[in-house]
Amino acid sequence: MTATGTEPAGAAPRRGRWWLVLPLVAVLLAIGAGALVLRDSGRQSSTSGVQSATVTSGGDALDAVEVTSDAPTARSLDELVGASDLVVEAAVVSSAEGRWFGDGDAAILSRLVTLQVRQVLVGSTSTASTILVEEEGWTADGTPLVVDGLAAAAEGDRGVWFLVDGGDPDVGAYVVVSAQGRYLLSDGGLVGASGGDPLVSVLSSMTAAELREAVVQAGGSSPDGA
Secondary structure, eight states: OOEEOOOOTTOOOOTTOOOEEOSSOOOOEEETTEEEOOGGGSSOOOOOOOEEEEEEETTEEEEEEEEOOOOOOOSSHHHHHHTOSEEEEEEEEEEEEEEEESSGGGOEEEEEEEEEEEEEEESOTTOOSEEEEEEEEEETTSOBEEETTBOOOOTTOEEEEEEEEOSOTTTOOEEESSTTSEEEEETTEEEOOSSOOHHHHHHHTSOHHHHHHHHHHHHTSOOEEO
16 A cells, blocks of 8 residues: 655645555565556555465455555554544445556456445544445456455445545545554454554454544544444
């Protein structure tokens, strides 16, 4: 999930915004002798730790390629909230193929996820009842992508999403701020990205109610039910 830390000259700094996320994460994959790049992002991101994996999504075991990106990581919940335009508790109502980035074997197909917003924790109270989130989907041969330990959510999953504007008004989608930015509700509590990130471990150890309260306090506003 790729970002740049620069702001236009003379621009007023946004609250807590220490990186800006591009419309879709730029992931560089080593696949055999070739490389896979999201050229539309405007930059290349070096990665390491590329490996085959098996993940579970929607009850089905899927062969996936697991990659790491150069996305900056937040050191605290305050930083994570400050980097987000919108934080919502929501449920996945549908998931579909999106658009292609790159060409040929180096292409990536995005995934478009529709969320039913249950509660706005940080951000505009005028947020629509459903929002679109664009994320990494599949390689050119249809292999699912797992970036920085964050696998795709399945229809019916409910959780907390930390989002930024994707920057493309034609698509109108948000993107997850980083792999630290999604926590799904399960019988055992909250589930974040795998990989042992310290902040993900802390937030995943909370109950859903504790995370909601902590996010609202970090955002300095009252939650808005949807």
